[in-house]
Amino acid sequence: xxxxxxxxxxxxxxxxxxxxxxxxxxxxxxxxxxxxxxxxxxxxxxxxxxxxxxxxxxxxxxxxxxxxxxxxxxxxxxxxxxxxxxxxxxxxxxxxxxxxxxxxxxxxxxxxxxxxxxxxxxxxxxxxxxxxxxxxxxxxxxxxxxxxxxxxxxxxxxxxxxxxxxxxxxxxxxxxxxxxxxxxxxxxxxxxxxxxxxxxxxxxxxxxxxxxxxxxxxxxxxxxxxxxxxxxxxxxxxxxxxxxxxxxxxxxxxxxxxxxxxxxxxxxxxxxxxxxxxxxxxxxxxxxxxxxxxxxxxxxxxxxxxxx
Amino acid sequence: xxxxxxxxxxxxxxxxxxxxxxxxxxxxxxxxxxxxxxxxxxxxxxxxxxxxxxxxxxxxxxxxxxxxxxxxxxxxxxxxxxxxxxxxxxxxxxxxxxxxxxxxxxxxxxxxxxxxxxxxxxxxxxxxxxxxxxxxxxxxxxxxxxxxxxxxxxxxxxxxxxxxxxxxxxxxxxxxxxxxxxxxxxxxxxxxxxxxxxxxxxxxxxxxxxxxxxxxxxxxxxxxxxxxxxxxxxxxxxxxxxxxxxxxxxxxxxxxxxxxxxxxxxxxxxxxxxxxxxxxxxxxxxxxxxxxxxxxxxxxxxxxxxxx
Numbered sequence: 001x002x003x004x005x006x007x008x009x010x011x012x013x014x015x016x017x018x019x020x021x022x023x024x025x026x027x028x029x030x031x032x033x034x035x036x037x038x039x040x041x042x043x044x045x046x047x048x049x050x051x052x053x054x055x056x057x058x059x060x061x062x063x064x065x066x067x068x069x070x071x072x073x074x075x076x077x078x079x080x081x082x083x084x085x086x087x088x089x090x091x092x093x094x095x096x097x098x099x100x101x102x103x104x105x106x107x108x109x110x111x112x113x114x115x116x117x118x119x120x121x122x123x124x125x126x127x128x129x130x131x132x133x134x135x136x137x138x139x140x141x142x143x144x145x146x147x148x149x150x151x152x153x154x155x156x157x158x159x160x161x162x163x164x165x166x167x168x169x170x171x172x173x174x175x176x177x178x179x180x181x182x183x184x185x186x187x188x189x190x191x192x193x194x195x196x197x198x199x200x201x202x203x204x205x206x207x208x209x210x211x212x213x214x215x216x217x218x219x220x221x222x223x224x225x226x227x228x229x230x231x232x233x234x235x236x237x238x239x240x241x242x243x244x245x246x247x248x249x250x251x252x253x254x255x256x257x258x259x260x261x262x263x264x265x266x267x268x269x270x271x272x273x274x275x276x277x278x279x280x281x282x283x284x285x286x287x288x289x290x291x292x293x294x295x296x297x298x299x300x301x302x303x304x305x306x307x308x
Numbered sequence: 309x310x311x312x313x314x315x316x317x318x319x320x321x322x323x324x325x326x327x328x329x330x331x332x333x334x335x336x337x338x339x340x341x342x343x344x345x346x347x348x349x350x351x352x353x354x355x356x357x358x359x360x361x362x363x364x365x366x367x368x369x370x371x372x373x374x375x376x377x378x379x380x381x382x383x384x385x386x387x388x389x390x391x392x393x394x395x396x397x398x399x400x401x402x403x404x405x406x407x408x409x410x411x412x413x414x415x416x417x418x419x420x421x422x423x424x425x426x427x428x429x430x431x432x433x434x435x436x437x438x439x440x441x442x443x444x445x446x447x448x449x450x451x452x453x454x455x456x457x458x459x460x461x462x463x464x465x466x467x468x469x470x471x472x473x474x475x476x477x478x479x480x481x482x483x484x485x486x487x488x489x490x491x492x493x494x495x496x497x498x499x500x501x502x503x504x505x506x507x508x509x510x511x512x513x514x515x516x517x518x519x520x521x522x523x524x525x526x527x528x529x530x531x532x533x534x535x536x537x538x539x540x541x542x543x544x545x546x547x548x549x550x551x552x553x554x555x556x557x558x559x560x561x562x563x564x565x566x567x568x569x570x571x572x573x574x575x576x577x578x579x580x581x582x583x584x585x586x587x588x589x590x591x592x593x594x595x596x597x598x599x600x601x602x603x604x605x606x607x608x609x610x611x612x613x614x615x616x
Contacts, residue, residue: 023419024434032435041435073420077427078434079441080392087388107450108413109480111331112381119385126332126386127340127349133387142415144452145478146485170453172417177454178500181491188486188496195485 001137001162002205002212002234005099006259008066014298015254017101017236018061018290019266020054020089021071026271027053028283047081050074053286054089057270058096060287061294067099069236069264090136101165101236102136107149114152122156138163140214140236143192150199154211158203163210163234168193168226171216171239189215189222190229197230208234208260217250217263224252227260235261241268241297247304258305269293309445309470310513310520310542313407314567316374322606323562325409325544326369326598327574328362328397329379334579335361336591355389358382361594362397365578366404368595369602375407377544377572398444409473409544410444415457422460430464446471448522448544451500458507462519466511471518471542476501476534479524479547497530498537505538516542516568525558525571532560535568543569549576549605555612566613577601 009015024032024046032049039045058068070093075086093100106116118124119133141153141164153164169179169189179189193213200209209232215223217239227235235253240246240263253261272278272293273286281289317323332340332354340357347353366376378401383394401408414424426432427441449461449472461472477487477497487497501521508517517540523531525547535543543561548554548571561569580586580601581594589597 021420036435041437043432043434043439043441046432046434071416071420071423073414073416073423073427077423077432077441079427079432079439080388080395082427082441083391084388105416105450106381106413108379108381109478109483112329112379115379115381115385119381119387119390124351124354124385124387126351126354127344129349131351131387133351133385133390142413142450142452144450144475144486145480146482146487148480148482149478167452170417170457172453172456174454174456175417177503178452178496179454181496181499183489183491183496188489188491191489192486 001099002208002210005066005234005262006207008099009259009262012064012066013302014065015259015262015301016065016294016297017067017069017262017264018057018065018269018294019069019071019103019238019264020057020270021074021266022050022053022270023074024049026267026274028273028286030284043078043081046078047085050078050082051085051088055092056287057290058093058098060291062096062098064291064294064298065098067101067262068093069101069103071103071266087134090134099138100136101138101140102134103140105140105142105167107142107145109145109149110152113149114156117153117156121153121162122160138165138212140165140167142167143195147195147199154199154203157210163212165212165214165236166196168196168213169215169219169222171218175216190225193226193229197233200230200233204232208232212236214238215253220249220252227252227255231255237261237263241265247300250301251304251308254305263301265297269297309407310516310518313374313542313570314515316407317567317570320372320374321610322373323567323570323609324373324602324605325375325377325570325572326365326373326577326602327377327379327411327546327572328365328578329382329574330358330361330578331382332357334575334582336581336594338592351386351389354386355393358386358390359393359396363400364595365598366401366406368599370404370406372599372602372606373406375409375570376401377409377411379411379574395442398442407446408444409446409448410442411448413448413450413475415450415453417453417457418460421457422464425461425464429461429470430468446473446520448473448475450475451503455503455507462507462511465518471520473520473522473544474504476504476521477523477527477530479526483524498533501534501537505541508538508541512540516540520544522546523561528557528560535560535563539563545569545571549573555608558609559612559616562613571609573605577605
């Protein structure tokens with residue numbers, strides 16, 4: 001799946017991923033009204049609105065981008081109907097040949113991690129049959145519990161040719177509280193990065209490992225260090241746009257081959273129509289605004305990479 | 309909710325929680341066969357088997373125990389039907405007046421953590437209405453992302469009188485890889501523990517904080533240190549029984565008042581009928597075996613507390 005991701009990045013010339021993290025207040029009124037007319041102001045109504053909103057954005061952008069990253073929390077908040085919309089979104093994106101990174105940030109120990117891995121990336125045994133629960137292509141994983149929390153995910157990835165992005169340095173302001181603390185002369189995120197590279201060596205694709213890392217765009221200097229520490233690790237970079245990161249901050253997340261990173265934008269793309277820069281599109285044409293925002297983002301990042 | 313948990317611990321004289329972490333191979337054949345006869349060997353069939361299995365155990369033990377801890381991964385592996393069984397289990401346990409600790413180990417940043425918190429502990433706004441997605445009483449949370457990952461959970465807990473158990477030192481063998489690393493003279497888990505106590509001071513119940521910690525039974529010496537570092541923090545202690553912890557290891561997780569900790573057992577209770585000690589019950593009477601195992605566990609722990 002890392003090979004497919006790289007192939008698609010080369011084809012689209014766009015090392016970016018669209019974060020499908022719908023909040024109800026991002027969703028244009030006409031979509032909410034239609035959904036509530038059919039299902040009422042219920043969890044089912046909210047889930048329908050999210051699904052229609054996502055479908056519009058995917059239809060308007062799928063030819064420009066290699067991948068999407070639905071954030072499961074935004075669906076899980078609407079309970080079972082929300083998770084049904086998550087699954088529908090995953091399935092639809094895959095039918096459009098997009099690589100799907102499930103931003104699930106799961107992580108537990110032994111058999112529990114194995115259950116998450118099986119549910120999101122693998123197949124679960126039921127009597128004599130096997131089923132995929134959610135079937136994303138990649139999943140994000142929290143490393144706090146150590147190797148025996150991560151390895152069950154890697155086992156499933158090997159069976160299924162799927163991959164992970166493991167949290168190393170997150171994009172939020174207080175990520176440093178624990179992640180930046182110095183241990184034996186180096187910050188925790190470096191120790192975690194080193195482990196990710198080690199775990200990744202165990203499951204290599206053609207050019208990069210199936211086991212990637214998450215490093216926030218908001219910490220470009222740390223990105224530079226981590227890039228060198230994990231040369232064969234693909235880095236998923238959140239925090240571009242709404243969280244403050246910009247193209248020129250991001251060049252050091254990439255290797256000399258122009259690969260090695262994929263930059264996520266969520267709000268900046270899916271709620272583009274709410275920004276002044278795209279206001280001309282109007283609420284009805286929110287998906288066209290998202291397409292335009294994708295084009296601008298690709299230009300920003302590939303421009304920065306050309307001028308590095 | 310922490311007040312209710314303490315009240316129920318006093319009433320049952322049982323500082324324990326039953327981990328409802330069903331694996332299909334724990335579930336007696338007759339339950340699986342009935343479920344598959346109705347729904348086929350499908351995800352729905354697996355979910356039905358899990359639900360019937362759980363119901364049997366809850367019916368046989370609810371009068372002896374204060375709380376249950378369903379592990380959502382074990383349900384999530386069966387996709388949407390599995391999560392429906394999770395929700396059914398949560399609702400049923402609440403109808404039996406059990407305190408429900410959702411072992412979800414979620415954790416993200418800002419609005420994403422808020423979405424998880426709303427989905428599991430709070431109410432989500434849909435138009436003019438509000439709905440609870442999963443509605444557990446407590447949730448477990450991963451602290452790797454720092455304060456701005458945890459605080460949105462605490463905000464929802466304050467609104468809803470609910471609580472958290474935050475991972476401090478987990479019970480698995482490789483938990484030390486990152487958690488034990490020394491920073492400024494103290495291991496990471498102590499820094500996290502100190503933060504948990506600080507966050508907890510912001511949301512106090514009558515005797516203890518609504519914001520608890522997870523510390524594995526498999527590390528009793530660290531439990532002793534953490535107990536002192538977080539005097540008002542309730543500690544959820546996994547790793548008893550099948551993972552190797554025993555009653556005498558656990559006394560130092562408790563305060564002098566006999567409170568301050570709640571010990572989880574999963575496999576040791578729900579799959580008790582598979583152990584030699586309870587083999588006499590047989591597969592058909594698996595729930596009676598679980599009841600007996602609960603009685604033995606209460607005796608082990610309260611015995612150790614009496615002899616401390």
